[in-house]
Amino acid sequence: MIKATRFVCLSALLCLCLAVPAQAQLARTFVSSLGNDANDCQRLTPCRTFQGAHDKTLANGEITVLDPGGYGAVNITKAISIINDGVGEAGVLVSGGLSGMTINAGASDSISLRGLTIKGIGFGGGDGIVFNTGSSITIENCAIRTLTGPGIRFLPQGSGRLAVSNTVVTDNASSGITVAPVGSGITVSAVLSRVELHNNTGHGFIANGGGSTGTIRTTIADSVASGHGVAGFALSAFPGEAPTSLMVVRSVTANNAWGFNLNGGNATLRAGQSAVTGNTFSWAADNGAVLRSYGDNNIDGNADGDPAPTTIAKK
Amino acid sequence: MTRCRAVLVPALLALCLTAWPAQAQLARTFVSSLGNDANDCQRQTPCRTFQGAHDQTLANGEITVLDPGGYGAVTITKAISIINDGVGEAGMLISGGLTGITINAGANDAVSLRGLTLKGLGAPFGSGVGISFRNGKSVTLENCTLRNLTVAVSFDPLFATGPTSLAVTNTVVADSLNTGISIVGRGLAMTAVLDRVEVHNSNTLGLQVASTSASGSVRVTVSESVIANSGTTGISVGSETAGVMVSRSMVANNGTGIGVTSGTVRLGASTVTGNGAGWSAFPNGSLLSYGDNNIDGNTAGEAPPPSIATK
Secondary structure (H helix, E strand, O other): OOHHHHHHHHHHHHHHHOOOOOOOEEEEEOOOOOOOOOOOOOOOOOOOOHHHHHHHHEEEEEEEEEEOOOOOOOOEOOOOEEEEOOOOOEEEEOOEEEEEEEEEEOOOOOOEEOEEEEOOOOOEEEOEEEEEEOOOEEOOOOOEEOOOOOEEEEOOOOOOEEEEEEEEEEOOOOOOOOEEEOOOEEEEEEEEEEEEEEEOOOOOEEHHHHEEHHHHHEEOOEEEEEEEOOOOEEOOOOOOOOEEEEEEOOOOEOOOOOEEEEEEOOEEEEEOOOOOOOOOEEEEEOOOOEEEOOOOOOOOOOOOOOOOOOEOOOO | OOHHHHHHHHHHHHHHOOOHHHHHHHHEEEEEOOOOOOOOOOOOEOOOOOHHHHHHHHEEEEEEOOEEEEEOOOEOOOOEEEOOOOOOOEHHHOOOOOOOEEEEEEOOOEEEOOEEEEEEEEEEEEEEEEEEEOOEEEEEEEEEEEOOOEEEEEEEOOOOOOOOOEEEEEEEEEEEOHHHHHHHOOOEEEEEEEEEEEEEOOOOOOEEEOOOOOOEEEEEEEEOOOEEEOOOEEEEEEEEEEEEEEOOOOOEEEOEEEEEEEEEEEOOEEEEOOOOOEEEEEEEEEEOOOOOOOOOOOOOOOOOOOOOOOO
């Protein structure tokens, strides 16, 4: 008994030494489904929820998930990483009109979310990940499903950068990923790679310049948008709104109402090496919107006769 | 006492199962966030840190991560693998200008790092370098995430006496305070192969290829990768002995997409978009295109590069 106690004390001390010393907050905190938010979030005394751990983590620190479980919604107000590297599901169930992850961080704060499963369960619904303020967010290896709002709602109130990779966004009763910044003269980007968007009621992906001036630049590579109520990939930007561009390469937009749906004279989509198939309308570019094809896309098997877009030269 | 025997028997069994019996060092060592570096790093008595395990691992051996936790900085001086195959975050927090993983191994030593998460703390503790390769034969980096570091990967074989190689796959490098991946030729042949690598939000350079010598080829390939939102340049090449092949990759929203001051970059089936300048090759650099790239939507610098034929 004495030996066991001593061992625990020693280990705890060791953990303490490896972290930043003598602070109420720690550089690395731990969550466990068997934890308790009254704890200090150390390895042997983990917290129970992401919010409990967030509040005890230093800026630029990390929350490490110890085991499978539900970890609750979190309001992120600083630079932080939440990392689950394959211990099992690190889940957040969303209801009551709330959001799973809300980012209200400082203008220079970078956020990283990895290996999370965010799921809506009805009961008033909600959004998956909502980004309001911060410098950047990197989302990896996540699954975001069955929300009543968008899976990812990127609406920075200032310049901001979204990166999503290796992530699945499906079955949401709104759009999969929405980029809609708010502000004047701001630069906003979204870079998606290996993202799977399936069966969302709205668009798979939409960037909307309607709330901002400045620039919105988005790219999608090696990704799939399928089975959407509206468009696989959509843009909306009218004169006076932020010029909004989307580059789609090596991707698939299939079995949606529209493959591409572009609206407004400040919207530009370029597509290369991609497939547009099985959609009711292969594409629409309305009110001065521009769609350009590199001439190497597979646009066939849609119900509208598969019109060929204007091409631009590869270089 | 009875409990003691219960611990001893499996420990003995583990010893018998390892390849190198009755040695101070083991072919396979284990680390756990509940371990202790006073242990022998066996399965039931794991070590606490990568350095503790490294020092008790035979050359060409492996360190196996048992559970999530922070495992501290390590200096690698031999051929070794550090493997986290999805047991949870195998993390390392880096501060004070220090380096997370320093590789200073022998000329024939291959190092493998898998499933590691390295992060710089930043103010007020300072950040540091993620992985610094100074000597060895090769390092293979898989399934890693490196964030908020001054330089995430510094492949700079300053002390090497022979050829060196770097391979990076399925890895995310984000929010670097200076440069994401820096490859520096030191006068000897070197290769770097990047596949499915994402480099986001570097304050200055996403990927840097440079040399301190006019000799020693520097061959770099980048495939199925993304380099985005670098403050200065996405892919920066300034090495007269460098040949860089960029294939099926995305270079987006950087100050300059691809900047070549010396050496040659060849670009195929790739996209350069949203950059301040798409590309520049000046004064001695050369960018050659296979004629199948999407170079549009940049503020400037998107004229067709000189082309070379696909074959």
